[in-house]
Amino acid sequence: MSDPRNVRKAVTVTDIALGSGVSRATVSLVLRGSPLVHADTRAKVEAELKRQGYVYNRSAANLRRRTSSSVALVINDLSNPFFAEFAAGVDDAVAAEGYVVLLGNTGESPERERAVLASLMEHQPAGVILSPAEHSDGERLESALGTQAPVLVFNRELPGAHWDFLALDNRHGARLATEHLLELGHRRIAFFGGHADSSSCRERRQGYADALQAADISPQPQWQIETAPTRLDAAASSQALFAGAADAPTAAVCYNDTVALGLMLGLTAQGRRPGHDFALTGFDDIPEAALATPALTTIAVDPRARGRQAAELLLQRIREPERAAQRTIAPVRLLARASSCAPLGSA
Template sequence: MTTARKPRAHRQAVTVTDIAKGCGVSRATVSLVLRGSPLVHADTRARVEAELKRQRYVYNRAAANLRRRTSSSIALVINDLSNPFFAEFAAGVDEALGGEGYVTLLGSTGESPERQQAVLGSLVEHAPAGMILSPAEHSDGLALRRQVGAGVPVLVFNRELSGADWDFLALDNQRGARLATEHLLSLGHRRIAFFGGHADSSSCQQRRAGHAEAMRAAGLEADPDWLVECSPTRAEAAGRTGELFERAPGATAAVCYNDNVALGLMLGLGARGVRPGAEFALTGFDDITEAALSTPPLTTLAVQPRECGRHAAQLLLDRVREPDAPVKRVVAPVRLVVRGSSGAQVP
């Protein structure tokens, strides 16, 4: 004969009252410890923290936020976390937010508007105090505005969104590409292609415009066939190297959409027996850490991605503190860094 087992009772959640009783302090003192208040004596704090650990107390931050009508988190949504530029940018955001007592909730969309919708939906459920968004390609600003809602302050980074009146932090894309093209022109190149990026991306449009501007100023026309599209990844850039020379026969140099594309093109050139910097000149954009370590080192536009992340965090926190302030549009400066990939004499 078998005896039926009684169902196991569910363990009740540990409360602030349980912790207070366990270490002989008031509920208010436990709450102060949970909020990290400096008003609690170090010995008392240690006793409370030991009791929290002993009873395995789990802090319900969402409920605390509702009670205080505030949030201690900021959402950060990145379009391509595999790009070292955005990894550095995210690190800068997190450093700045952490210094102000906020926790960063990170989401990555992989350039997919559908994935972006799912990520935003999940993050909004956490009721963040604000959001930093680097939009996926083909994003609909009006749709994003409706999804996020009017109550969440948002800072858009790098790519413009029509229909969303949010603060915007941009890179000086057009000037950067113009500087890169002018540098190649100064070295005697006249057949200069623009390689990488997608034509419907605002950042790509601006960088193409800077390239065309410099070419026109030198009395040259930028042939539309010499604007070669590809995803801003090394693998695709390497794979599209043949297309570059098919569409731009006789090209001696290329302004690349970003460093990832430039590093991929160098791989593609090497596979074709063409020596970057010696037989073909090229430039990047971003100055990621690997740019200075490639062979040859990459001539590029330095934009200080970690500093951009800190700047983005500060702009968003300004908006959180002053929600009715005028919308801001800030352009981060860029600086040409000359190295061996352009074939220039580097001091």
């Protein structure tokens, strides 16, 4: 057993105050970065902090002050470049207000989501931005989180929850993409990728169906193909578009850019040329979309701006906790590029 006489006593604010010849209040102001402390005094206290090896217990300080310097961000799929941009936008906005981001990734697992949230809540964040995993239970999450911190839900609705909600205009965006392909002359248009029971996928499928029906075209069930919203699964599922070769689609509205880029890989592996033999569109306008070959036609949502918007809505909720829950739909726009071509033989 170790000798208790060799255990070093934790350095306290009182120790620093005695060592630097100032009051405990002044040391506390220095630790909080207050501008009220004179530069010479600050330098003296900081030197003493370093000399004695003082470690600032931020969690304890937050508990004493009933405030927090952090915001939790929980993402359903951090491997998707959209969410990397979104997270950067969140960080831009909260950093400007003196917060840091605590990041968690759920990998589309509701069980992992609950574990991540439970762990992050131990740090007592000032608020939470949550992009839910598929099949998340809103009532269960709301019951678990209670009123510990305000929550903003992004992208997917959580039935049973009563938090602020920010979404993309999914239905309108998919309709714009479908109408673009119709204007190019396509009539056999697939909806490719995503899981149909996800709220964002349902809304995008509905926008696709709206455009087809307005053109007197009946959406064909066999042309609505589910995949995981990943590049690998989209590439592996690309052959499903051509199962009935005589009546195969000539174009596809893809669930998102990641799916569209995966489909382009799958088409190329089959000897088909995206943007020449087959037209396709994405959704999100991640940075890679403009650099793909061919450049990807997509629905631009500005993911970094959406991250800033989510953070600003959460900060507003932190400042006004009694305000009624707010539902916000962010606008989208079509960016036409080389991947959306006219049907072969239409010239």
